[in-house]
Amino acid sequence: MPKRFIKRYMPRPEKIKAMKSLHFLGDLLHEPNLWHINRHAVCRAFLIGIFFCFIPMPFQMVAAGFFAIWFNANLPISVALVWISNPITMPPIFYFNYKVGAYLLGHPVLDFEFHLSWHWLSQRLVEIGVPLYFGSVVVAVLAACISYLVMQYLWRRKVRSDWRRRRGLRTDEED
Template sequence: MPKKFMKRYLPTPERVRAIRSLHFLGDILHEPNLWHINRHSVARAFLIGIFFTFIPMPFQMLAAAFFAIWFNANLPLSVILVWISNPVTMPPIFYFNYKIGAVVLDRPLLDFEFQLSWTWLSGRLMDIGIPLYLGSLLVATICGCLAYLVIQYLWRRKVRKDWRERIRDRRLQRITARANIDKPEPPAQDS
């Protein structure tokens, strides 16, 4: 079931290969392991995608794609998961990461008014940069590993459930077949 569900929503390799802006990757996109949907490739994709979601850096999707290729994770899933951090979710995610980093470094939380400008960023980078990146690495590592373990667990659980259902169905079929064999046929009525 997880495999069928994911196949329904993920793009096909042919569709991605047709994107002209990705032609510079050449034969890398033809590697079948990057498109397989199994417990291991999906769990690795979740680890990579969730990890880069929490890292404040430009080109998160490119980094996720590179690591998906490097670790044979499902490529489209790794890239799609990075979209969790978007312009709406980035401020709360990165503020949370900053707070975690400040607590770990035992630094007081700075009371600052955010402004989207290079002047503000360059002036505050030293104050918030180290706690932000430390917190981001910690949160990214913990959340990525948790995502990996949860996917492994849920996938195994689903496979076990499917096996139990198959065994139950086969038993019912055998019992029904035996009952039909043991049941005597009614005598034919002459008319």
């Protein structure tokens, strides 16, 4: 994985540590591994960020940030990946999760129109909510594990190609 590419778009740790709204975290933000770009921190960040982007819950970024701190993953990448599920992509992602959950639970996929009312929510919450959350957890675990493995592979492939390139440069210099 190109380290320079990631560093170019990441906020500086000093800038985030200076934010007054984050002072309640105290010394947690001073942990260096939360900001380092290495294979382990970035791969764990992908695992956490991708997992929470598929879970329908409020404050996904807060949960991703908490788990990034807990598992010593790269904090900015974990939080940024949650935005894969944004207001534009949420309906297709969560509908797919619902269909996966309904299929795995053996429930028929219901045709429904969303109505923002207490009556609709109280009647449909269990019928739709259980397959939605079950499917979301299944899809989130699968997508997170796949993203973790893909990032591990890409990072190692990049390191191997850099080693080969350097070895080729050394042999050219010796000739």
